[in-house]
Amino acid sequence: MKTVDLVIIGGGPAGMAAALSAYEKGVAKILILERDKELGGILNQCIHNGFGLHTFKEELTGPEYADRYINMVWEKGIENLLNTMVVDVQGGSPCLITAMNKEQGMFQIKAKAVILAMGCRERARGAMNIPGFRPAGIYSAGTAQRYVNIEGRMPGKEIVVLGSGDIGLIMARRMTLQGAKVKLVAEIMPYSGGLRRNIVQCLDDYNIPLKLSHTVTKIHGKDRVEGVTVAKVDENLQAIPDTEEFVSCDTLLLSCGLIPENELSQGAGAQMDAVTQGPVVNERLETTVKGVFACGNVLHVHDLVDNVSKESESAGAFAADYILNGGSDWKEAVRPKIPEKTKCTLPEGRDASSQLICIGCPAGCLITAKKREDGDYDITGNTCQKGEAYARNELTSPVRTVTSMIRVHGGRRKVVSVKTAQEIPKEKINACMEEINGVYVSAPVKVGDVLIENVAGTGISVVATGNAMQTV
Numbered sequence: 407m408k409t410v411d412l413v414i415i416g417g418g419p420a421g422m423a424a425a426l427s428a429y430e431k432g433v434a435k436i437l438i439l440e441r442d443k444e445l446g447g448i449l450n451q452c453i454h455n456g457f458g459l460h461t462f463k464e465e466l467t468g469p470e471y472a473d474r475y476i477n478m479v480w481e482k483g484i485e486n487l488l489n490t491m492v493v494d495v496q497g498g499s500p501c502l503i504t505a506m507n508k509e510q511g512m513f514q515i516k517a518k519a520v521i522l523a524m525g526c527r528e529r530a531r532g533a534m535n536i537p538g539f540r541p542a543g544i545y546s547a548g549t550a551q552r553y554v555n556i557e558g559r560m561p562g563k564e565i566v567v568l569g570s571g572d573i574g575l576i577m578a579r580r581m582t583l584q585g586a587k588v589k590l591v592a593e594i595m596p597y598s599g600g601l602r603r604n605i606v607q608c609l610d611d612y613n614i615p616l617k618l619s620h621t622v623t624k625i626h627g628k629d630r631v632e633g634v635t636v637a638k639v640d641e642n643l644q645a646i647p648d649t650e651e652f653v654s655c656d657t658l659l660l661s662c663g664l665i666p667e668n669e670l671s672q673g674a675g676a677q678m679d680a681v682t683q684g685p686v687v688n689e690r691l692e693t694t695v696k697g698v699f700a701c702g703n704v705l706h707v708h709d710l711v712d713n714v715s716k717e718s719e720s721a722g723a724f725a726a727d728y729i730l731n732g733g734s735d736w737k738e739a740v741r742p743k744i745p746e747k748t749k750c751t752l753p754e755g756r757d758a759s760s761q762l763i764c765i766g767c768p769a770g771c772l773i774t775a776k777k778r779e780d781g782d783y784d785i786t787g788n789t790c791q792k793g794e795a796y797a798r799n800e801l802t803s804p805v806r807t808v809t810s811m812i813r814v815h816g817g818r819r820k821v822v823s824v825k826t827a828q829e830i831p832k833e834k835i836n837a838c839m840e841e842i843n844g845v846y847v848s849a850p851v852k853v854g855d856v857l858i859e860n861v862a863g864t865g866i867s868v869v870a871t872g873n874a875m876q877t878v
């Protein structure tokens with residue numbers, strides 16, 4: 407039986423940051439076990455930008471953020487086993503991990519400590535009790551995101567999104583950019599659970615209606631979704647009779663919340679926390695099971711990957727101390743600080759020609775711009791310089807970064823994620839997408855490769871944000 411110092415379950419940003427930190431603290435034998443065919447976790451499918459503002463002080467796409475950590479893991483020679491599913495964890499001295507993959511079948515590993523970093527999963531249709539048959543065309547937003555951004559397939563043509571958290575908003579834009587018609591985003595709460603900047607850049611930019619205090623009360627269609635009934639809800643979140651409206655569509659995307667992947671934590675006998683919905687931990691991120699630590703979305707759902715990386719560095723350092731020095735006694739449960747859930751609305755009756763929501767960072771400042779007689783603007787409400795520049799641009803010549811994917815010949819992946827190297831004029835987005843969709847490139851492709859020069863006559867190039875290795 408293989409014996410190591412530390413096993414990390416999950417090779418997403420949490421697992422990689424924990425591994426790197428344990429390595430820095432002097433742990434020699436570290437093994438990351440990942441069920442997917444590559445490291446990076448959910449970031450590989452999050453091809454939009456908005457990651458890394460704290461960690462790298464720049465705005466990266468998900469695959470670019472993952473790529474930086476993957477390179478560090480390789481540089482340090484930290485061992486990882488891909489396509490390997492962990493099915494059981496037992497704590498103690500040593501801990502015992504049971505896993506399986508195609509080459510080795512079922513096998514066991516002994517480790518002095520384990521870090522759980524399995525991420526989270528989406529709430530499925532079953533959890534929402536929406537009446538109707540079980541037709542094709544109902545997806546969780548994350549599954550649809552994987553189809554589009556990793557498999558290069560479209561789940562449908564006419565879409566309704568239920569749930570306006572960031573994932574729902576981002577997918578509404580993504581489907582639109584790929585040519586689908588997004589009819590509306592329905593949100594049961596009187597506010598969106600996503601960031602204000604995402605309401606602006608994902609919905610307003612593409613004239614996608616956001617219906618707050620609305621939900622889907624019925625799914626129509628037997629073999630394939632043919633439409634949904636959308637109704638207004640009262641303050642108890644109950645559908646109000648006579649407000650129902652039929653909306654024809656072939657696809658319903660559900661974006662109704664995330665919950666930690668709890669099977670292994672519970673199987674190990676870890677006490678669970680009803681508030682975080684993940685395992686109970688102490689101040690050292692150690693669960694109630696001896697030698698088993700937890701971090702990232704498996705501990706509690708994080709909105710920002712930068713916070714995942716920071717927390718996971720701590721978990722790696724605590725696990726290292728446990729391995730090298732025996733750690734310290736389990737004293738009391740300490741609940742991780744969970745930032746209050748976003749509750750966003752855009753100011754009612756906002757005059758978009760003078761009141762702008764800054765999309766420069768998650769703060770989403772409300773900026774007022776008053777035109778002066780000399781033609782320039784008096785700009786107030788911004789909390790940083792970026793806001794001022796954004797407002798001036800937005801009122802004169804709005805620009806956006808476009809993120810998408812390009813098809814690949816002869817690659818282990820059918821598509822590779824890309825972005826415009828700089829922001830392009832907003833009115834050029836459609837032309838840019840047409841060019842991106844018309845291009846095929848040959849593997850290998852690596853992060854930073856220029857795949858289109860001068861896209862849509864903007865003078866700006868389209869660069870790869872992910873890697874596509876050649877098939878062997």
Ligand SMILES: Cc1cc2nc3c(=O)[nH]c(=O)nc-3n(C[C@H](O)[C@H](O)[C@H](O)COP(=O)(O)OP(=O)(O)OC[C@H]3O[C@@H](n4cnc5c(N)ncnc54)[C@H](O)[C@@H]3O)c2cc1C
Nearest residue numbers: 416418419420440441447448456492524525702703710711
């Ligand atoms: C759709 C979406 C959009 C987001 N957008 C942003 C954004 O714009 N900006 C931002 O900062 N953050 C964003 N986030 C949040 C951020 O990406 C996540 O918080 C972060 O990726 C979580 O990292 P993690 O390592 O805990 O989990 P994950 O990235 O989910 O990684 C967990 C890994 O564990 C593996 N695993 C699970 N179970 C097992 C098992 N039994 N055996 C082996 N391996 C296993 C999984 O395959 C996966 O690779 C977004 C998240 C989502 C879901």
